[in-house]
Amino acid sequence: MKLHQIKAFLAVSNAGSLKTAAEQLHLTQPALSKAIKELEQQYGVALFERTSGGLTLTPYGERLLGYARMMNETARRAKQDIDTMRGVSNCSITIGVTPVASLIKSLTTSLNAFMQRYPEVTLRIIELRPAPLLNQLRQGGVDFAITSQIPVIDSALEWQAICRIPNVVVTRKSHPLCNTRSLRTLHQSEWLTLDAPDDPNTYHHQLFSVNGLPIPSRIRECTSMTLARALIQTADFAALFSVESLDLDYIKNEFAVVPLLDNIPDSVISMVRPKREIMTQSAMTLFDTILQDMRDIYPDFNHS
Template sequence: MKLHQLRALVCIHETGSLQDASQVLHLTQSALSRSMKELESQLGVTLLVRSNKGMSLTEHGQRVLGHARQALESVRRARQEIEDMKGLTVSEITLGVTPVTALLSPLQQTLLHFQQTYPNAALKVLEMRPAQLLQHLRDGLLDFALTSQVPSHAVGLDWQPLCRIPGVVAVRKGHPLQHVRSLRLFQEAQWISVDSVADTLSQFNQLFASSALGRPRRVFECTAMNLAIKMLLNSDSVMVISQGALGPGLVGLGDMVKHLHPVELEESVPDYSVNIVCVNRSYLTRAAGLLFTQLQSGFAVEHSTSNAL
């Protein structure tokens, strides 16, 4: 496999057609088609199929796509690393966070300090759900991430634990069940899950699994955190959130979160496990490696301070 073939495969997938991909890559359609046929011949499988909707990847093509993105991103970072060493370019760092980790003060403080120390670094922070973060890491679209969930299969990823955040079950103040202490009595309530209901590792599913209870029937899946909180405040819904979300830090909500009430359950609510994760520390550019280390130090200082108090 050659880089130009992998680049062509990614571009065809993203544009959906040979014609559009050829324009993006400044190649003729015949040259692009020939490149794909050579790659398919080398691998002995069909990677692309044509339909009335354009070009799409086969199952084999989908598997190659992930590796292609990783390879292209590795090459881009290698070039950036050399250019940085020569003082010719500005470093680019892409960090992934979850809605839970985005609220943590060590993250905010470290990012501000890093920007002040390295004003020429181009820093990008993307917020998404834990499962999305892992896929973006594997596809090479993130340098590293701060996630609030540990997957059952972390093969091929470098994990470093940072801290744990208590989880709470929350309702609006004045909710008819706000003083109920048994999780069993909440099973018929309307729940909101900010993760996929199918995600068995989410705090929502872990809450009921750890209590040996079946999952509630009425679950509204809403991955937009601010919308989920607003719906929680304006209905009789129930939701698992981090303890930090009960503070005033949620963007766009202000004092509204003061109207949330943490339910004092007899059952244990799962903690959020905060981890910093990348594919391989040695693959990070110098700038990304510095930010990675500073974040580790920032959380270590916060943890030691909290313990002292």
């Protein structure tokens, strides 16, 4: 797959139209169509199908999309790295954090120190839930991630575990079961989760599985932390929160911590990156800086 074919494929998949994609790439439609046909011949499948709404990806095209994004991003990073070596200052870094990971005490200090030392670097920080963040990392949307995602086997990624953050179950203070000590008793209550309820790689899912319980039948998903807080305050929901989040002044007085005797899994905070050879030097420098600062704060964490 050649770079001009990748760019053509991505442009058409985003625009859904040869005409619009050609305008965006400053190409003629025949030239763009030729690049797509070459790509389809290379893989022996149709990547697009024509519908009333324009061009849409076939299942083969959907499968290829993630690889194309990663290859395009890798090419961009390679050029950026070479430009930096030549003294051309156009370096940018995008890091992703999950809400729980963003509460790590050393992170703000590390970022401020890096920005003061490298003022020419454009730094972008995005916050996502664990599963979408991992997808962004795989597709090259972020240079590296600081995540509370349960580690998964992925040969393209390297995981560095940093620390554990305890979790607790919370409700509003007037919840009729706010003082129960049994998760089984609370199981039939309404639950609110910030992640997909059926995703086994979440701590909400693990909370029930490690205690021999099925996922509650009365469960709602809300990825907005602000709205989730409001819902818990105004209805009888139970939810899994990190202890770190309850240290925040604007949250700690809002909820009751349910005194459960059951096993509540901790969140493991990790730094995750693609293989080092496809990271820019600037991104590696920031990654290593944050990693070292975190390990200075959590020296006793068992990495085994």
